[in-house]
Structures are given as structure tokens and as C-alpha cells.
Amino acid sequence: MGVLVAPVEARHESLLARAASALGERGRTIALVTAATVLATLIAGYHPYSEDGGIYVASVKQLLDPGLYPHDAAFAMEPSRWSLFAPAVAGLVRLAHVPLPWVLLALHVASVWATLFAADMLASRLSVRREARGGAVVLLACWLGLPVAGTALYVMDPYLTARSLATPAMILAIIGTLDATQRPDPARRGRGWALWGGGLAVCVTMHPLTAMYAGFATTLLACIRARSHAVRVWGVAGLCAAATIGAACMQMLAPPESGSYTQAALSRSYWFFSEWQWYEIAGLVAPLVILGIVAWTRRAPRWHDPAVGFQNAVSGLALMAVIVGAIASVIAMLFAHEKASTHLLARLQPLRMFQAVYVVMIIMLGGWLGEHVLRRSVWRWGVAIALLGGAMFGVARAEYSGSEHLELPWLEAKNPWVQTFEWVRSNTPKDALFAVDADYVHTAYEDAQGFRAIAERSMLPDRSKDGGEASIAPDLADTWARGVAAQDHLNAISDDERVVLLRPLGVTWVVLDAEAKTALPCPYASANARVCRLM
DSSP states (O other), X not given: OHHHHHHHHHHHHHHHHHHHHHHOHHHHHHHHXXXXXXXXXXXXXXXXXXXXXXXXXXXXXXXXXXXXXXXXXHHHTGGGSXXXXXXXXXXXXXXXXXXXXXHHHHHXXXXXXXXXXXXXXXXXXXXXXXXXXXXXXXXXXXXXXXXXXXXXXXXXXXXXXXXXXXXXXXXXXXXXXXXXXXXXXXXXXXXHHHXXXXXXXXXXXXXXXXXXXXXXXXXXXXXXTOSSHHXXXXXXXXXXXXXXXXXXXXXXHOOOOOHHHHHHHHTOGGGOGGGOOHHHHHHHXXXXXXXXXXHHHSSSSOOOOGGGTOTTHHHHHHHHHHHHHHHHHHHHHHHOSTTSSOOHHHHTOGGGGHHHHHHHHHHHHHHHHIIIIITXXXXXXXXXXXXXXXXXHHHHHHHTTTSOSBXXXXXXXXXXXXXHHHHHHHHSOTTOEEEEOXXXXXXXXXXTBOHHHHHOSEEOOOSSHHHHHHHHOGGXXXXXXXXXXXXXXXXXXXXXXXXXXXXXXXXXEXXXXXXXXXXXXXXXXXXXXXXXXXX
């Protein structure tokens, strides 16, 4: 049997070698990243108006048409408070004269491509072997939809947000730090600092929280790879101490919180360790164990070549990720808990630093897999992609069971709730104010599709997505609490109760489940929902 397999593998290797030599190094990288981008999109899917994607799209739409959302502009525009993402997307739509859905799709694909290209760049700092770089890029493409422990964050979302653009910029800042601390080449150090600064600048303009955590991680990495032993020891210790002491000071000096804000903060269960499931805790511990092995053994995984001068890159990067994860966990355990006097530290979500930890872990695991397991065997790569990508594809389909896997601009929506929201957009007044059940995003087959983004109508705040906005913007908390209270169990109460609760808030329309009992006039009805006038 071995006699038969060897020639087959040799032929496969020969084919790969000929194809690679024909493309050239730059062409190989572009081809790899482009193919991986297609793979990543097919695995994770595309849902532009779901979850946080809907929040950002509503903000862009309000900038493009200021007449939208006359009753809830504060919620629609919240993503633009600290980020230039929405103004940049709106400006691109105006400049290109291309419909927003097409711009969203193009930017999403571009952000995935940029993330995978940055991953290839980072892998090239850790290995000169093509198999390792290919494994890093392919594994990241397969696992872009991997949840980051219990943080309510994915490595990368299946829709466009400010994080979509901040993620590749964060990876570039890490690459810049590695280059800037590469001693034998002064020119490379200068380019590295420029790349570091550029990456952080993009993060600051798109997602300031990501920028803050990326700045801490890259400064820590620079200390770990410093020439001076004193800087390595005292720099790392000082940064860790400063982060912990700074967190304590922020917690002590934070202003008092209103009851409404506390309610909004406590609705974010993923902020607090005590609300996590055991497997979410495991998702926090496992990457630190894997990267700890890499950092302290320096031989596992052995996919770097000391001859090229990067002998400290793998261990240094892994050590940085371990320390970042450990500090984030300590700060969360000490200060981010439900009974704290203030939830300022919980609001900053220190555990979201694990996004960088996951990216580093995936790239290192993929590099080891590519070099030591897959090598240049076509069938091994095919089996690995089928197994690793297939599992994530199944998770993505289960997550969006009521929607098309790829919700592309030229396709008609199949999700019944999206169809309802589209009817609202086409058949109700622009100044209408809607009430929807406070927990509508958890309705079967709703798939967290955003009413505000799709219907382009004002709505009372919901518990889930608007609760997230109120939790990071305390000035919205009172409005959020009133809206949620008015819409709680909206499908179960009577019409008279609906009128009493909603009329004082200016509501003119309601969206109800198909099973809800009502005598209100409902010009739209489907098997899932009804749209009714509030008389």
C-alpha cells in the first residue's frame, strides 16, 4: 500500500510545486488569500443586517438620509459617537454612487481579505515555509466564525462593523511591532514602527476600544523583545502593574450609576464570569495553555527557522498573548462583576482582549498543522478543510437557520421576519414609531435581524441590541428602560393594555407574532408576524 501511495503524493507535490513556481511569491500570496477569502465567506456566511451589523447599518442609513429615525435617532447614531466607521461608509456610498447593500458587501469581502492577508504577513514573520503560511491562512479562514470564549465576540463577524476594519489593522500593528524589534535590520525597524503606528491609527478611528487593547498588547510585545534585560523584566512587570492599578483607580473614581443604567449593564451577561458556562471558561483557558506551551518550550510548534533571525518571534508573540489573556482575566475577575459598586470596568469589556489571543493561537496552530501534518499533500489539505471548515459551516447554519446562508444584495430575502420588515419599509409612513416585543431578536427564525436597519423606521428600544448600546452609553439608559418595560410580553397582553402602555410613548404601529391575539387592524399578516395599526 505504501508503494502505491508514495507516487501519488509525489505527483501531487510536483503539481503544487509547478503551480507555485509559475505564480511567483507575490502571486502565490494573492492567490492563497483570495481563495481563502472565498472559503471563509462560504463557511461563515454573510448576514449584513443581523446582530451588530444592523446597528451599524442603521447609523449609516441615518447619515445618508437624515429624515430617518425621527423618534430614536440617539440609538441609530450611537455607533458614530466614537467611531468614524459610519461616516466613512456613508461617504463612500456618496462618492461611488453605488447602493449601500453593494458597498456593504464589497467592504465585508475586502475586510476578510485584508485580515487573511495580514495573517499571511504575520505567519511570514514566524516561518519561511510556504506550508506553514498556507496552514495559518487556511485555518484562520475556516475559523473566522469561532466564538471568542464567552465574550459575545467572534474572531470576525459575518457582517460588516467597525471591528471588521479594526481587526486587520490590529494584526498589522502586531506585525509592525515584530519588525520594529528585529535587531539586525535598521531599515526594517523603521518600517515596522510606521506599520505599528498606521495599524493603531486605523483602530483608533474605527474602534477605539480595539485600539486601546491593541496598544497594550503591542507595547507588551515590544518590551518582551527588547534588547535590554531590564526593559524585558521591568517593562513587562510595569505594564501589568499599570494596567491593574489603572483599572482599580478607574473603578474607584467612576461616577455613581442610575438604576436604569445598572439594569442595562446587568443585561449584558457576557460581561461577567459568573454568568459564563463551563465551556466558555474552557474557551478562555485552552488558548492560554496552548500558547503557554509554545512560549516556554520554544520548540512546539517548531515552525520557525533560526537562520532567518526570527528565533524570538514565535516564543515572544506567544508569551505576549498569554500575558494579555492573563491580565484581562485578572482585571475582569477583580472589577467586572454584577455586585460591583460601578460597572465602568465591565463596560470596557477587558476580556475582549482575547480576540488578539485567539488570532495568534489560530495562526500558530495553522502553521504547525500546515508544516507538520498537511505538508504538500493535496488530499490532506482537502480533508482538513472539509473537517475544520465543515464543522464551522454547520454552526453558522444553525445560528442563522431562518435566513439564506449568503444574504446577497441581488437575492430576495427568504427570512419571514426580514420580509415583514421590508413590507414595513415600503408601506408605512417614514415618521411612524413602532413597537416590537422587547425580545423579538430571539424569536424563532428571526436570526437577530435588525428591525431598524431593514425597515428604516423608528422603534422603541429592544432589550438585546439597544440594551447593548445603553450599556455603553449611560445617557440612553432611561429611554431604554422605559421602552423595554412598555414592550415586555407585547404578544401576550391585550389590545387595551397595548394602548395604555404604548400610546403615551407616541407609538403608531406594532409588530406582533402571528399567534398574538388582537383586534387591531393589521394590513400585513404572514405565518410568522402581523403588522398592525395602534388605534
